[in-house]
Amino acid sequence: MDQNRQGARASYVVLAVFVAAWILLPSAVRRFSREAFVEFQAPALHLVGKSRDLATFWEKKSRSTEELLAAGRDLARINAALELKLKGMEDMRRENTRLREVTRYNVPAEYLAVVARVASRDSSSWWQRIVIRKGRNDGIRPGAPVVFADTVVGRVTAVHLTTSEVDLVTSPGFRCTAYLEGDEQNRIVLINGVAADSLGSAKARVSVIPYDYLLPAGSPARITTTGMGGVFPSGLTLGYLDGGAYATQVGNFKESLLVPSRDLYNLQEVSVLVPIIQTPGEALMQGDQFQ
Amino acid sequence: MTMGWAWLILLLATYPWLLGADLASDTLASSSLVVFVSGACLIAPARRLKRWQCVLFAAGLGFLFEARRPIPDGALALPLVAVAIFLSSDRPLLRNTPRMLQGAAIVNTGACLTWYLAAALASDAPADGLAGHLLLQLLLAGLAGTLGLVPLALTQNAVMDRLGVPPAPELP
Numbered sequence: 001m002d003q004n005r006q007g008a009r010a011s012y013v014v015l016a017v018f019v020a021a022w023i024l025l026p027s028a029v030r031r032f033s034r035e036a037f038v039e040f041q042a043p044a045l046h047l048v049g050k051s052r053d054l055a056t057f058w059e060k061k062s063r064s065t066e067e068l069l070a071a072g073r074d075l076a077r078i079n080a081a082l083e084l085k086l087k088g089m090e091d092m093r094r095e096n097t098r099l100r101e102v103t104r105y106n107v108p109a110e111y112l113a114v115v116a117r118v119a120s121r122d123s124s125s126w127w128q129r130i131v132i133r134k135g136r137n138d139g140i141r142p143g144a145p146v147v148f149a150d151t152v153v154g155r156v157t158a159v160h161l162t163t164s165e166v167d168l169v170t171s172p173g174f175r176c177t178a179y180l181e182g183d184e185q186n187r188i189v190l191i192n193g194v195a196a197d198s199l200g201s202a203k204a205r206v207s208v209i210p211y212d213y214l215l216p217a218g219s220p221a222r223i224t225t226t227g228m229g230g231v232f233p234s235g236l237t238l239g240y241l242d243g244g245a246y247a248t249q250v251g252n253f254k255e256s257l258l259v260p261s262r263d264l265y266n267l268q269e270v271s272v273l274v275p276i277i278q279t280p281g282e283a284l285m286q287g288d289q290f291q
Numbered sequence: 292m293t294m295g296w297a298w299l300i301l302l303l304a305t306y307p308w309l310l311g312a313d314l315a316s317d318t319l320a321s322s323s324l325v326v327f328v329s330g331a332c333l334i335a336p337a338r339r340l341k342r343w344q345c346v347l348f349a350a351g352l353g354f355l356f357e358a359r360r361p362i363p364d365g366a367l368a369l370p371l372v373a374v375a376i377f378l379s380s381d382r383p384l385l386r387n388t389p390r391m392l393q394g395a396a397i398v399n400t401g402a403c404l405t406w407y408l409a410a411a412l413a414s415d416a417p418a419d420g421l422a423g424h425l426l427l428q429l430l431l432a433g434l435a436g437t438l439g440l441v442p443l444a445l446t447q448n449a450v451m452d453r454l455g456v457p458p459a460p461e462l463p
Contacts, residue, residue, distance in 0.1 A: 004380060005380070007342060007380070008342075008376060008377075008380035011342060011346070011376040011380070012373070012376060015346075015369070015372055015373060015376065018369075019365075019369055022364075022365050022369070030364040030365070033354065033364070034354075034357070034358055034364060037354045037355055037357070037358035038358045038359055040355070040358075041310075041355065041358060041359065044306070044310050048310070048314065120313060120314070120317050121316075121317045121320040122313070122316055122317070122320065122325070122359065122360065123316075123319075123320040123321070123322075123323045123324075123325075124323055124324070124325045124360075124407075124410070124428070125323055125407070125410075125411075125421055125424050125425070125428070126361065126407070126410035126411060126413075126414045126416070127360060127361050127410065127414075128320075128323065131359065165359060172414050172415070172416035173361070173414070173415075173416075192416075193416070194416055194417075195411075195414065195416045195417070195418060195421055196323035196424065197419075197420045197421050197423070197424050198323075198423075198424065199322040199323070199324075199427070200322075201321055202323060263321075265320045265321045
């Protein structure tokens with residue numbers, strides 16, 4: 001019995017020494033151990049994601065021929081309409097390039113879109129993130145914006161070999177600048193994720209709303225990215241203002257909440273916009289990946 | 292040979308349960324709750340494995356949970372190692388099934404509180420009005436630990452039997 005107690009005491013001493021060493025160890029060692037455990041779990045995440053895809057495939061395969069024909073016909077109509085729109089866009093693109101050349105305006109960063117399937121979603125008060133099935137091997141880099149159509153989903157915070165972690169717009173670590181619909185002066189507001197404190201869907205905080213800003217009547221105000229800071233392209237939808245705006249304690253500005261425009265926990269696929277040329281923000285993030 | 296690696300084989304055998312908990316968390320994602328069972332996974336091995344094996348098993352459990360979450364490195368793994376030392380040194384504490392269920396609830400809730408506080412410290416977001424949500428998270432952890440212990444312990448005991456780990460003494 002005494003031997004057992006002595007052994008236990010010795011174990012606690014060894015643990016205390018290890019804790020001290022763990023704190024003093026270079027962060028590279030801790031990062032290596034974290035990376036090793038992430039890579040250990042990656043195949044299982046891929047398997048889960050692929051099983052889901054397989055289930056969806058068989059569910060779709062069980063649809064009747066009539067249903068598929070109807071879906072094909074609808075798609076053909078949508079395609080025709082989009083082709084017309086595309087032609088109009090091409091004219092606008094040429095005009096845009098011409099005006100940029102005339103005014104010597106800096107060309108915004110170009111992005112390469114990498115489509116990725118969502119492997120899993122994980123959410124608590126302190127993080128709201130998804131894991132996608134594309135990683136360093138596919139050219140994903142930390143800090144890259146993640147979108148679905150024209151809606152911002154979040155930002156890549158950690159990249160592993162075959163998976164990446166994406167902080168959602170509502171996650172406490174997320175920050176960006178935005179414009180409010182209906183503000184003709186295009187004044188900048190700040191978007192911050194907040195810690196989720198209820199069982200309802202998570203929201204982000206919109207702060208520094210000008211005191212004289214009035215919500216547009218009839219529909220909720222759309223919030224779009226500014227394109228400043230070089231992370232997100234401008235004009236992407238972040239979400240909508242939730243109800244009214246409330247005066248802050250100081251009283252110079254108002255605050256409100258942002259409701260994401262899509263259900264972020266039901267996304268099956270997203271696009272990662274990887275800047276073709278490394279942005280300054282991205283360079284700062286290297287070696288300081290948010291964990 | 293097999294006994295030395297028993298902790299690792301047991302960790303691999305326990306991993307499907309951890310993955311299952313992650314999938315359950317995925318389903319609950321819109322409510323910002325995490326189904327946490329890492330603490331409960333420690334109970335059955337603490338009765339049978341040697342102390343050093345139990346320590347390595349606990350560290351593995353903790354690091355697996357921390358790996359994909361913004362929790363400071365070691366914030367869960369090291370407290371779980373301390374619990375593993377404590378439980379494997381005082382085995383009569385887990386002498387029968389009711390005691391094991393109590394242990395699972397306490398260890399799982401305590402471990403959940405540990406990672407929640409560690410994540411709160413690591414995050415720069417204010418923690419206003421989170422008491423209710425924390426309470427819900429702890430309740431869920433206690434419940435998951437208690438309900439999950441029996442199937443977990445059955446799997447782990449079956450693996451330990453196959454590995455030839457000596458059975459735990461049943462004390463009154």
